[in-house]
Amino acid sequence: MPCTTILIGKKASYDGSTIIARNEDAPGGKFEPKRFVAREAPAAGSVYRSVISHLQIELPEGGTRYTAMPNADLREGLWEAAGFNERNVGMTATETITSNERVLAADPLLEYRAARGTEGEDGYEPERLGGIGEEDMVTLVLPYATSARDGALRLGALLERYGTYEMNGIAFSDADEIWWLETVGGHHWIARRVPDDCYVTMPNQLGIDDFDLNDAFGEQQEHLCSPDLREWMEANHLDLTVGVKGGHFNPRDAFGSHSDADHVYNTPRAWDMQRFLSPHAGPWETAAPGADFGPESNCIPWCREPERKLTVEDVKYVLSLHYQGTPYDPYGTAGDAASRGRYRPIGINRNCQLAVLQLRPYVDDAHAALQWVSLGSNAFNALVPFYARVTETPAYLADTTTHVTTDSFYWANRLVGALADAAYGASLPHVERYQEKLTSRSMSLVLACDAEGGDPATCNQAIADECRAQTDDLLDKVLYEASMHMRNGFARSDN
Numbered sequence: 001m002p003c004t005t006i007l008i009g010k011k012a013s014y015d016g017s018t019i020i021a022r023n024e025d026a027p028g029g030k031f032e033p034k035r036f037v038a039r040e041a042p043a044a045g046s047v048y049r050s051v052i053s054h055l056q057i058e059l060p061e062g063g064t065r066y067t068a069m070p071n072a073d074l075r076e077g078l079w080e081a082a083g084f085n086e087r088n089v090g091m092t093a094t095e096t097i098t099s100n101e102r103v104l105a106a107d108p109l110l111e112y113r114a115a116r117g118t119e120g121e122d123g124y125e126p127e128r129l130g131g132i133g134e135e136d137m138v139t140l141v142l143p144y145a146t147s148a149r150d151g152a153l154r155l156g157a158l159l160e161r162y163g164t165y166e167m168n169g170i171a172f173s174d175a176d177e178i179w180w181l182e183t184v185g186g187h188h189w190i191a192r193r194v195p196d197d198c199y200v201t202m203p204n205q206l207g208i209d210d211f212d213l214n215d216a217f218g219e220q221q222e223h224l225c226s227p228d229l230r231e232w233m234e235a236n237h238l239d240l241t242v243g244v245k246g247g248h249f250n251p252r253d254a255f256g257s258h259s260d261a262d263h264v265y266n267t268p269r270a271w272d273m274q275r276f277l278s279p280h281a282g283p284w285e286t287a288a289p290g291a292d293f294g295p296e297s298n299c300i301p302w303c304r305e306p307e308r309k310l311t312v313e314d315v316k317y318v319l320s321l322h323y324q325g326t327p328y329d330p331y332g333t334a335g336d337a338a339s340r341g342r343y344r345p346i347g348i349n350r351n352c353q354l355a356v357l358q359l360r361p362y363v364d365d366a367h368a369a370l371q372w373v374s375l376g377s378n379a380f381n382a383l384v385p386f387y388a389r390v391t392e393t394p395a396y397l398a399d400t401t402t403h404v405t406t407d408s409f410y411w412a413n414r415l416v417g418a419l420a421d422a423a424y425g426a427s428l429p430h431v432e433r434y435q436e437k438l439t440s441r442s443m444s445l446v447l448a449c450d451a452e453g454g455d456p457a458t459c460n461q462a463i464a465d466e467c468r469a470q471t472d473d474l475l476d477k478v479l480y481e482a483s484m485h486m487r488n489g490f491a492r493s494d495n
Contacts, residue, residue: 003095017360018358020090020092025352031349031350033072036371039066057162084357085143091357094169095169097182106236106238110129110163132163140155160187166183169207173359178194190224191224199306202302205270206255209301211250240253268344315383320347321345349417371388372385380427383439396464397409409464419479427477442463
């Protein structure tokens, strides 16, 4: 899936929370309806079946309830995307990332292959099972993770055993730590702890640009990896670092891609996020002596200390960006027709859902985990908080079907986005007022529930009711504006 991720350490956030967030975007030409649900703990000994890879994996003991954002259409599997478990461990999976030919030759991806020919006849080739992927990872790992570190280790063990058919980045969080895991080829992986005082931006590229192998094979304080990573790298001549000191090397150089397409599709998104979050780290518009900070730069760091504490509103803004204030904004007036479509925006028509997983250290465990939800195109939707320690979620978010209906928060947002895009200038004031009003009203309900020790499920329902009332009102307004901009309009009244 083409997605965008931001991770914020507890000392970089405004309130000491750990925050992990990811846009889940559908592939080109597709739109994937999403649901927000609460799952019961998986039954030990039950069998998970992967649609894409045809794998069957027996589920272990020790699972807990968890929230998730599965697909409404299950033809390609669950794709549970993001959530918290009952232990207040968060996970978002996955950010599709890129690799290179040397890595994929040394450890090929495990793609499913159907049987060929007829069994018993010459040339018959039996079915070859695939590895695990984005469809499977939340379901197989989140119910069992006891911490962010444990989540990374559990997923790493599954990758070593079953392999994967795609390159992915996966985030895990708890109250103290955030860990980011990247797959490397079919069976290998690396994971790094996000520094507490930093944020991370990830735009569909292998991102980690500094990794301490000595720590990964020693105390494992900040780095984890496959147990044979060093030997595998050496055998396949994968380390491109010059003058290695202290075991550090650059995985982005060794394992990542360096294609022209990255400069159109990937790096401009990291550039746009970091130019907003760290405006004085540039100059962002031109190349500085010794470093290129432009949208096609190969030098944009994986993590960076922010210039101020970062908020949930910052997360929503950067994961909705479409190059505002630059010649690359498709809604802007700067530049020309060519520049406005040059780079892939973050907030696009194919945003399925945005999950912002915030774990707050200053409230009790029952109220600490907030799963913020946006559905549809982020340029036109609002970010809304819901408590994650619940046994069920409101029907307005949980009962998404494949059929268009305003009874669904997902579909209402899809309709708003399409109509507002068609009448952008006239609709934008309505959208901006809606975004501010709905998010602030929803958060005020959360703060009141925190203070009173109220029932999280009851608060969630009140927030869902507010979502429906305000979204219906916005839909009415943008429908009017889009109708007024229809090309068959005529000024003379004939009533």
